[in-house]
Amino acid sequence: MLALQKTHDGEGLELRDVPRPPAPGPGEIALKIAATGICGTDLGIQKWNPGYAAMMNPALPVTLGHETVGRVTALGEGVQAFAIGDAVVVNPAIACGECAACVEGDAVGCLDRRPFGMVLDGAFAGAVNVDARYAYHLPDHVPLELGALVEPLSVGLHALNVAGYNPGDRVVVFGPGPIGQGVAVLAKQMGSQVAVVGFRDAVRFDTLRELGIEQLFDASEEGAMDRLKALAGRGFDLAVEAAGVGSVVDQALAVLRPKGVLSLAGMGEPNAAVNIGLVVRNRLEIRGASRIPPAVWPEVIKLLAADPQAFAPLISHRMKLADAQEAFALAKSGQSSKILLIPEE
Ligand SMILES: [Zn+2]
Ligand SMILES: [Zn+2]
Incomplete structure (x- = not known):
């Protein structure tokens, strides 16, 4: 399948043909990606701003894309909260589960996060497996693509909550x-x-x-x-x-x-x-305002579900994943709002 990846230490991103993910492991769900938004973080990773190398180099090559929505296509062992066909959004702030903060129960404060789309393979691809604990149902009446807004909206709601x-x-x-x-x-x-x-x-x-x-x-x-x-x-x-x-x-x-x-x-x-x-x-x-508590996600989904059309203008462009380089250039220009990349497979 086609995937937009960071492949090496330095500037740039590559569209590559990569193997499809394996069957989901225990606690994971397999997603068919519907749409994934381009974020300022993705632009920073493309440009390779200082700060990304230390976290990401050991993980390369890695598929980017963390503002995503998709449908469940398979369930790993032990997953009960989801069913095949469910629309879900993903909280990309995956905690390590092992550091001092995680052991103390403060996953939000994890000292060694493995963000989906930065360290773990993300959603600028046709399919991905995710830890079901970081997935949230998107209600059926919400147009699927609006699910890609939940992650950036959670950043926004957290900024308000912090104040x-x-x-x-x-x-x-x-x-x-x-x-x-x-x-x-x-x-x-x-x-x-x-x-x-x-x-x-x-x-x-x-x-x-x-x-x-x-x-x-x-x-x-x-x-x-x-x-x-x-x-x-x-x-x-x-x-x-x-x-x-x-x-x-x-x-x-x-x-x-x-x-x-x-x-x-x-x-x-x-x-x-x-x-x-x-x-x-x-x-x-x-x-x-950083480090979004998980409780923010249901709050955002509730606000989105109450009036989906109020949020629809946030999406300014929908482009094919194959046109990712052009889409990134547009995102950098400031002449767009949220640009969604849509995989074709
Ligand atoms: Zn983002
Ligand atoms: Zn941790």
Whole structure:
């Protein structure tokens, strides 16, 4: 079968013909992949940004793809929670089960994770076996391809939860890419007024309008930040940084209410300057959002199932797995939202 793989230490990805997976082992389910989204992480692995080599080199060659949905085609020994034909999504954060954190029962804090699509073979392929403990049912009425959004939406919901989100809170999102769009639509679906700040992101703003997000601010425009401040009034309850841009941190802090929280979900530039006086005076908090607790998955699936069409505009392109290189170039261009790769076999 065709698979998109990282094959060697260095830049690049390869489409390769690889053997189909064997029959699922004990506790595993076999999936026929329906669709898999391209993530910023996949772009980072293609470019081979610092940090990936240490974790991934021992696993190469490995099939990428961790934002996936598929149907169960076979059950390994002992699997009772699934039946053949079920639509499922996969939580890629596979814990090792052996490290000090795992032994203490903190699988989310695993010190030696084996992420699906980075260390374990992922879903940019026609089929894959996964540990059934990391699979979740997608309700039948949800269009199958929307299942590929559950993983990036879980990143978004976690970013809100980390900030102590309460339904109805006033939220500002910095960064209108797929993660920021997910945060915005989730908060909207939970009753929030949401503003989104971008930087020359016309195409992504169009998607946000389709998602029903009207308060859009282009930071490259004169006076945009003043208009955001005016909208904020006494301040937003929370902000999410999903741009990975250092200068955004101070912009976000400046529009929070006293005791407001900034949740950092983006990783790009390593450092940011912070107005310490503002943080101290307004008792602001900055929190990092990674390591998604498993409980977030059912929450996301519930929100998606309640109104699937509200999330549909997040998918901007569907392309063949065979056209993966072209799809990755499009994902890098910023002229897309979520791009799905569809295997043909
Ligand atoms: Zn991802
Ligand atoms: Zn572990």
